[in-house]
Amino acid sequence: MLATMEIVDTLDKSEALGQMVLESDVMQNFYRAKELMENDPKAQKLIHYFMGIKDSYDEVERFGRYHPDYSKIMKEIRVAKREMDMHETVAAYKMAETNLQNLLDEISQLVAFSVSDKVKVPLDGAALTDGGCGCGSGSSGCGCQVS
Numbered sequence: 596m597l598a599t600m601e602i603v604d605t606l607d608k609s610e611a612l613g614q615m616v617l618e619s620d621v622m623q624n625f626y627r628a629k630e631l632m633e634n635d636p637k638a639q640k641l642i643h644y645f646m647g648i649k650d651s652y653d654e655v656e657r658f659g660r661y662h663p664d665y666s667k668i669m670k671e672i673r674v675a676k677r678e679m680d681m682h683e684t685v686a687a688y689k690m691a692e693t694n695l696q697n698l699l700d701e702i703s704q705l706v707a708f709s710v711s712d713k714v715k716v717p718l719d720g721a722a723l724t725d726g727g728c729g730c731g732s733g734s735s736g737c738g739c740q741v742s
Contacts, residue, residue: 628691
């Protein structure tokens, strides 16, 4: 495919938009929160503990209620997740992550609607999750949201 001036211009604008996102306050807050969480020994301990229990949970999930440790593991994982999520640096990281996702969703919507207001845009990172197919149809069998 031959590069036309329109394509080159679009690529330049895309690169500039990407650079603006990287330099935004939202992205800087995300990086700061991530670094604080990664350097917090208590947060790392809670995360590793949760991940260990999650491995047990995955094993129990295969058999469901018929697994002998079902109730014990289910309770442990809920408690571990709550402890991890309520820790100050983990909570700040998750908030920064949500703010960044909201910014990226808003940008995606603006770009899509600049093409046509009929374009369907998955929100809340639906295109990146296992729960949604990212099709944007919003049908009952799909996790996508139509804006």
